[in-house]
Amino acid sequence: MAGNNPNSTPMNLTLKVWRQKNANTPGQLVTYKVNEISPDMSFLEMFDVLNEDLLRQGQEPIAFDHDCREGICGMCSMYINGRAHGPEKGTTTCQLHMRKFKDGDTIVVEPWRANAFTVHKDLSVDRSALDRIQQAGGYVSVNTGGVPDANEIPIPKSIADKAFDAATCIQCGACVAACKNASAMLFLSAKVSQLAMLPQGKVERKTRVENMLAQHDAEGFGSCTNIGSCAAECPVGISLENIAMLNREYIMAKATSDNIG
Amino acid sequence: MILDAKIPEVVTLDAKIPAGPLAEKWEKHKFNVKLVNPANKRKYDIIIVGSGLAGASAAATLAELGYNVKVFCFQDSARRAHSIAAQGGINAAKNYQNDGDSVYRLFYDTIKGGDYRAREANVYRLAQVSVNIIDQCVAQGVPFAREYGGLLANRSFGGAQVSRTFYARGQTGQQLLLGAYSALNRQIAYGKVQMFPRTEMLDLVMVDGKARGIVTRHLVTGHIESHSAHAVVLATGGYGNVFYLSTNAMGSNTTAIWRAYKKGAFFGNPCFTQIHPTCIPVSGEYQSKLTLMSESLRNDGRVWVPKAKGDKRLAKDIPEDERDYFLERKYPAFGNLVPRDVASRNAKLACDEGRGVGSTGLAVYLDFSDAIKRDGLDKVSQKYGNLFEMYAKITGEDPYQTPMRIYPAVHYTMGGLWVDYNLMTTIPGLYAAGEANFSDHGANRLGASALMQGLADGYFVLPYTIGDYLAQMPAAKVPVDHPAFKEAETTVRATIQKLLSINGTKTVDEFHKELGLLMWDYCGMARNAEGLQYAKGKIQALRKEFWSNVKLYGVNEDMNQTIEKAGRVADFIELGELMVTDALHRNESCGGHFREEYQTPENEALRDDANFAYVAAWEYTGPESEAKLNKEPLAFENVKLTQRSYK
Numbered sequence: 001m002a003g004n005n006p007n008s009t010p011m012n013l014t015l016k017v018w019r020q021k022n023a024n025t026p027g028q029l030v031t032y033k034v035n036e037i038s039p040d041m042s043f044l045e046m047f048d049v050l051n052e053d054l055l056r057q058g059q060e061p062i063a064f065d066h067d068c069r070e071g072i073c074g075m076c077s078m079y080i081n082g083r084a085h086g087p088e089k090g091t092t093t094c095q096l097h098m099r100k101f102k103d104g105d106t107i108v109v110e111p112w113r114a115n116a117f118t119v120h121k122d123l124s125v126d127r128s129a130l131d132r133i134q135q136a137g138g139y140v141s142v143n144t145g146g147v148p149d150a151n152e153i154p155i156p157k158s159i160a161d162k163a164f165d166a167a168t169c170i171q172c173g174a175c176v177a178a179c180k181n182a183s184a185m186l187f188l189s190a191k192v193s194q195l196a197m198l199p200q201g202k203v204e205r206k207t208r209v210e211n212m213l214a215q216h217d218a219e220g221f222g223s224c225t226n227i228g229s230c231a232a233e234c235p236v237g238i239s240l241e242n243i244a245m246l247n248r249e250y251i252m253a254k255a256t257s258d259n260i261g
Numbered sequence: 262m263i264l265d266a267k268i269p270e271v272v273t274l275d276a277k278i279p280a281g282p283l284a285e286k287w288e289k290h291k292f293n294v295k296l297v298n299p300a301n302k303r304k305y306d307i308i309i310v311g312s313g314l315a316g317a318s319a320a321a322t323l324a325e326l327g328y329n330v331k332v333f334c335f336q337d338s339a340r341r342a343h344s345i346a347a348q349g350g351i352n353a354a355k356n357y358q359n360d361g362d363s364v365y366r367l368f369y370d371t372i373k374g375g376d377y378r379a380r381e382a383n384v385y386r387l388a389q390v391s392v393n394i395i396d397q398c399v400a401q402g403v404p405f406a407r408e409y410g411g412l413l414a415n416r417s418f419g420g421a422q423v424s425r426t427f428y429a430r431g432q433t434g435q436q437l438l439l440g441a442y443s444a445l446n447r448q449i450a451y452g453k454v455q456m457f458p459r460t461e462m463l464d465l466v467m468v469d470g471k472a473r474g475i476v477t478r479h480l481v482t483g484h485i486e487s488h489s490a491h492a493v494v495l496a497t498g499g500y501g502n503v504f505y506l507s508t509n510a511m512g513s514n515t516t517a518i519w520r521a522y523k524k525g526a527f528f529g530n531p532c533f534t535q536i537h538p539t540c541i542p543v544s545g546e547y548q549s550k551l552t553l554m555s556e557s558l559r560n561d562g563r564v565w566v567p568k569a570k571g572d573k574r575l576a577k578d579i580p581e582d583e584r585d586y587f588l589e590r591k592y593p594a595f596g597n598l599v600p601r602d603v604a605s606r607n608a609k610l611a612c613d614e615g616r617g618v619g620s621t622g623l624a625v626y627l628d629f630s631d632a633i634k635r636d637g638l639d640k641v642s643q644k645y646g647n648l649f650e651m652y653a654k655i656t657g658e659d660p661y662q663t664p665m666r667i668y669p670a671v672h673y674t675m676g677g678l679w680v681d682y683n684l685m686t687t688i689p690g691l692y693a694a695g696e697a698n699f700s701d702h703g704a705n706r707l708g709a710s711a712l713m714q715g716l717a718d719g720y721f722v723l724p725y726t727i728g729d730y731l732a733q734m735p736a737a738k739v740p741v742d743h744p745a746f747k748e749a750e751t752t753v754r755a756t757i758q759k760l761l762s763i764n765g766t767k768t769v770d771e772f773h774k775e776l777g778l779l780m781w782d783y784c785g786m787a788r789n790a791e792g793l794q795y796a797k798g799k800i801q802a803l804r805k806e807f808w809s810n811v812k813l814y815g816v817n818e819d820m821n822q823t824i825e826k827a828g829r830v831a832d833f834i835e836l837g838e839l840m841v842t843d844a845l846h847r848n849e850s851c852g853g854h855f856r857e858e859y860q861t862p863e864n865e866a867l868r869d870d871a872n873f874a875y876v877a878a879w880e881y882t883g884p885e886s887e888a889k890l891n892k893e894p895l896a897f898e899n900v901k902l903t904q905r906s907y908k
Contacts, residue, residue, distance in 0.1 A: 022820075040544045040657075048549055048770070055768050055814055055823070063820050065337060067510040069550045071651065072435055073341040088654075095654050120481045121820040128458065131338050135450045139443035140402045144322040144720045145393070147400035151357060154411025164404035164429060167436060171340060200402045 008039040011103040015050065017062055018110045023118045023126075029108065039099035043086065044069060044076060046098055064123040071095040071235065074170030077177070078123055079110040084174035084233040092172065092235040112173050114182035116220040127173050129219035130187060134171075136215035137208035138191040140200050153199050166194035168236045175230035175238070181222030186230035188216050189246035190238045196249050206253035213250060274527070274878055274893040277681040278382040283899050284364075287386040290682070294725055295732035302327030304736035306490040307727065308475055309333070310462045310517050313342030314434075314441055314712060315695025316496030318719030321444035324453035326724060328731075331488055332445070333457045333477060335512055335825075340442040343498055343510040344695075344715060347434025348555035348648070350418055350426035351712040353391040358415050362423040364388045369900060370421055371710060374600050375675070375703020376852035376868060377902050378530070378876070380895060382682060383700050390721040391713050395427055397720055401440040405429050417598070418557060418708040426709045431555050431647045437712055441719070461825065462517045463756075464749045465493065465524045465691065472521075472691035473739045476749045478757075480825060483818040485750055487741040491734060492690045492727055495521060496719070499674035499696040501534065503833045503840065504785070505777020507671035508540060508553040514829040515836050518678050518697050526686040527878035527891060529679035529699030531836065532844035535706055535853050536786050537672030538564075538604035541655055541665075542624040551670040552655055554627070555648055556708045559597045559604070561632035561641065562665070564588050566625050570615035576626055576664045587611055591863075595907040602705045602853045602866070603907060605669035609786050610864065612668075619666045628664035669786060673711060675702040675853065676843075679878040679893070683726035684718060687878075690730060694718035699876065704852025757817050760827045765810030769826040772807050776800065776830070776837055784841050789857040793845040800838045807834055839879055839888055846890065849873045861904070870902050 012035045020027025034050050041049075044066050051061035067075040076093040080086035086096045101107065109123065117125040155163075167190070175186035192209050195201025201208070217223075224243060231240040279290040297305065305328050309320045312334040324330045334342060354367040367388035372379055395413070399405065405427050406414040418426040429436040448454040459480040466474040466487065474489040500515035501507035522528045539554045565586045567579055587607055589596045597604075608625045611617065618624050633641050638661065642649065649660045656666070678686045678693035680700055685692050695715040702710065739745075783796035807830070813823040850859040850866035851873070859867045876893040 038545050038547065041547050042549070042655075045547045045549050049547055052768055052770060055812060058814075060814055061823065063822055067336060067341055067512050068343060068346045069511060070346055070552050071654075072346050072432060073336070073343070073510060074338075075336060075341050090650075091654060095651070097654065097657070099657055124481075124820065127337060131340075131446070131456075131458075134443070135446040139447045140400065141447060142397075142400045142444075143325045144318075144397060144444070144724070147396045150355070150395045150399040150405075151412050153399075155407055156411050157407045157409050160404055160407040160411075163402075164406075164436075167404050167429075167439065168432065170435075171338065194404065195402050198402050198404070200400055 008099065009103070010036040010038055011098065011101065013037055013101065013104070014106040016106065016108045017123070019062065019122055020119050022121055027119065037098050039097070041098045042069065042094060043078070043080070043096040043098065044094050062123060063121040066094055069094040072170060074172035077112050077125065077172055077174070079112060079177055081108055084112070084177040085235050090235055090237055092170070112177035114176045114221070116182065116184070117173065117176065129221070130171050130173060130184065132219060133184065133188055133212055133215045134191065137204070137211040138195070140195065141204060155199060159197055163194045163197040166190045166197070166238065166242055169238050170236055172235065174233050174235060176221065178229040178233035179222065180227060180229070181225060183222040183224050183230070184216055185224040185243050185246065186234060186238055186240070188212055189242035192249055193242040193245040196245065205249060206257040209246065209249040209253050210257065272891040274679065274891055275681070276380060276893055277683060278380070279682065283381060283385050286382050287389055291725055294729035297728050297732045299327060301736065303329065305329065305731050306331065306738070307492050307494065308488055308490040309494045309496060310475065311342065311496035311498060311695070311697070312339035312445070313344035313496060313498055313695060314438055314715030315697070315719040316342065316494070317438065317441035317445045318716050319494055319496060319694060319723045320454055321441060321448050322720050322724045323727065324448035324451070330448070330454045331457065331490065332454055333460045333462055333475070335459065335461045335480060337458050339445055339456060339458065340438060342438065343513050344438045344712070345435045346510065347712055348431045348553065349557040350416065350428035350433045350709040351394065351437060352418070352425050352707070352709045353395045353427060353713065354388050354425060355392050355395060357413060358424045360423045362425045366423065367391060367425065371701065371707055372703065372900050373905060374707040375705050376866065376905060377703065377870065377874065377897065377900070378533070378851050378895065379701055379703030381897060381899055386722070387701050387714060387717050390717045393721055394713060394716045398437055398440050401443060403429065403436050403440040405436070416557065416560060421707065428557070431557070431645065434712060437716065441716070463520065463753045463828065465521045466745050466749045467524060467688065468739050468743060468745045471689045474741070474746060476746065476753050478753070481820045483816070483821065485753055487746040487750060489739045489741050489746070491731055492692065494692040494694055494723065495678065495697050496694040497697045499677070500833070500836060501671045501674050503776065503837050504671040504780045505773050506543065506548060506551050506781070508537060508551050511550060514832070516829050516832045518693065519832040519836055521678060521686065521688065521691060523881050524688065525881065526688045526691055527679040527880050528676070528839060529876050529878050530676040530704070530843065531840045531879065532784065532847065532854055533675035533704050533852065534671060535601055535673040535675060536605040536669045538601055538608055538669050539627060539667045540670035540672070541652065542619060542621065542668040552651065553670070553672060554652060554665065554667060556601070558627060558645060558648060561644070562597065562627040562629050563631060564597050564604070564608070564625055564627055566611045566616040566618060572616070576618070576628070585616070592907045599907045600705060600707065602855070605786055606855060606864070608669055624666035624668045626664040627667045629660060630664070633661065671785070673706055675699065675704060675706055679876065683729065684723055685726065685730065692723060692727065694723055704854055756828070757824055760811065760824065760831070761813050761817065763809065763811050763813070765812050767810050768812055769823060769830050772803065772811060773830045773833065776803060776834055780837050780840070784844050787855050787857050788844050790845060793841050797838060797841045797845070800834060800841060804834045804838070807831060842888060843877055843879065847873055847877065865905070868904070874902070
């Protein structure tokens with residue numbers, strides 16, 4: 001069937017893919033050839049094609065994480081040619097299309113690498129540390145029911161919009177993979193900023209930042225040294241400003257709170 | 262449950278709708294349900310499968326009340342459930358815009374939009390609690406769109422003539438799910454919820470006729486495990502992936518509800534499928550999924566095709582008077598905002614007439630040039646920026662410059678496990694919530710109503726109705742070494758071993774694609790008896806072939822994605838057959854179920870209220886025998902049944 005770009009011709013590519021049996025076994029890069037790849041394919045569809053080929057040849061398909069394939073669930077996580085989610089700015093692996101590559105290219109695909117992310121298998125890693133950071137305080141403590149009318153507290157549009165920008169983080173972990181310190185500060189700062197800006201979240205802002213940061217460090221993520229590769233590689237454009245805000249929140253909390261964590 | 266045992270062929274189901282006037286039913290019911298003493302709640306365990314809007318909100322709320330909750334999801338984090346991908350918005354009868362909205366109007370629109378195949382009492386309750394949902398989400402810090410005065414913004418959405426949709430740019434689902442996920446996290450931190458990510462439910466366990474637990478497989482280790490509880494909630498989403506290509510996430514599946522069906526839960530209206538009109542068209546055979554472009558785009562985009570057949574000129578070269586804005590022409594009152602089923606069918610008609618656009622001819626234009634002229638580029642980009650970007654990424658085309666090409670795709674399944682007013686299935690102690698149940702949308706769901714229903718079920722309905730059930734049962738637990746658990750574990754292991762041992766020549770994906778094509782061609786946007794009969798035979802043959810020729814790889818005790826897929830596709834094949842059976846038996850057209858034999862002279866769906874104003878609730882009778890039809894008659898006491906007209 002013809003694609004969207006009628007002039008585009010299929011490509012032949014060489015892939016070097018990280019294969020690792022499980023967390024306790026060392027892995028290695030394995031070379032595969034894929035042929036007749038349409039430029040309209042997504043990167044993951046190219047992997048589907050490869051996996052079907054492997055399976056038909058009686059070889060083990062490559063394990064990788066993916067789900068929504070529309071850039072919002074945050075499940076896909078490939079480190080492509082040395083970049084989290086590959087060469088296209090503001091794009092998750094599932095939304096990266098093969099038209100960004102050239103016929104004859106060699107593409108290296110690795111899992112997210114970080115102290116806090118162990119490899120389950122091949123390209124799939126354990127990111128549950130990010131969930132545990134959220135559990136340490138990434139919420140407003142309200143029960144269901146008994147809350148005020150939604151329009152009772154007006155919020156300036158500019159604030160609501162900024163909070164929204166921070167809230168768009170998809171928790172994929174690209175910021176960690178991109179950081180030379182394997183720090184999750186961008187992820188953490190997005191949640192801290194979102195809730196610190198909104199009146200609903202201000203109540204618990206001090207304990208929140210202290211607890212979430214303590215959990216971040218306990219998980220084995222590194223510290224932030226203001227390099228900024230996290231924001232450069234973030235598929236949804238979470239801004240470094242959030243880390244500045246995180247630092248402010250943290251200093252304020254430390255100066256005035258009970259110093260937990 | 263069974264009211265009329267005299268006629269063995271068709272059982273009439275009792276939905277347990279409370280007596281009294283429509284507007285008072287829920288209030289009265291909330292008073293009449295039995296309560297569990299606060300000190301006793303900690304003695305009860307509840308299992309929730311699925312962590313999307315319905316699952317996460319139910320889990321958080323039940324844990325807040327004091328129950329012990331276990332939540333299971335197959336994704337690596339609860340936050341990745343497919344609710345996250347919902348774009349457009351969530352309806353609520355707040356009437357903040359003073360434009361005539363009310364609980365009754367939202368109720369009425371939903372019943373009418375569903376083509377009079379939903380249960381009045383449920384829909385009214387949904388409209389009632391819709392207002393609480395918005396309050397709850399705002400209190401959690403969900404960043405809804407706001408006006409300059411600081412109050413919440415609204416927009417109108419497909420099929421509605423009032424602005425009752427709350428939204429968070431084009432990612433309302435993500436923001437609402439993050440709200441529910443944060444409430445869930447709080448309960449995980451308190452130790453009231455135990456979370457099991459990367460864990461898939463593979464069987465329901467019943468003891469003394471009641472749902473008492475599940476058997477799961479851990480997707481990294483392959484470990485098979487039993488979990489016991491006093492009640493089980495399935496909030497596992499829809500089964501649109503039976504079509505292979507759909508807007509659902511790759512992992513979305515029917516396994517949990519299908520295996521519950523095989524244990525005795527009736528399946529309601531399986532053939533009611535929603536085909537969403539605005540999706541990015543298929544580009545090649547490698548295509549793994551389809552991407553929805555939010556329906557909100559139809560607020561400003563104009564749908565058209567060339568007037569002439571086979572007009573292959575570029576959109577910009579086709580002059581205004583040679584374009585057919587077919588929705589505006591046929592439905593002047595609603596124009597581009599007609600309900601989804603109507604918009605989808607008309608796009609298909611235009612393409613069937615040979616007027617489709619793009620290289621495949623299976624697309625229509627959605628054009629924003631007038632909106633950009635009228636409101637300016639900035640305003641359009643503010644509303645739809647992220648959707649335009651997504652479109653550009655996938656297609657390599659810029660929708661600011663050239664019209665989008667769109668085509669209908671499977672998006673939502675109105676069918677699901679049959680539930681009564683309490684959201685309990687026909688198995689005592691087994692509940693179904695969100696898209697996994699059949700309940701509120703009839704034969705067609707209105708835009709921005711899925712999020713509303715998921716959160717309504719989880720935050721405001723289940724916490725009351727489950728309490729009523731638990732209050733009437735002893736707190737004694739069933740140990741997981743009970744024979745019923747052991748037996749279910751053995752079956753699950755045997756099924757996986759069987760799949761691994763076949764070692765045939767066709768991959769799971771090949772079977773899935775074949776099934777999907779059959780479903781799309783014969784049980785999709787338009788259906789007829791001959792096609793459905795043909796499809797039924799083909800699906801039965803496909804099932805036989807699957808169990809003798811499927812090819813998996815490796816062993817169970819490993820991260821093995823071929824096992825995950827095989828189990829899901831095996832269930833999809835069986836479900837596909839039931840959907841066809843249901844579509845074949847329903848000799849009428851209604852909402853998303855369009856039988857070509859039953860249409861008005863203007864090609865609109867022709868209902869048969871005298872014979873089909875009921876919910877078809879199918880009962881499993883065994884692997885080789887036909888499912889048995891049971892009925893829940895739908896009584897419309899408040900709304901007059903009319904032919905839907907959007908002209």
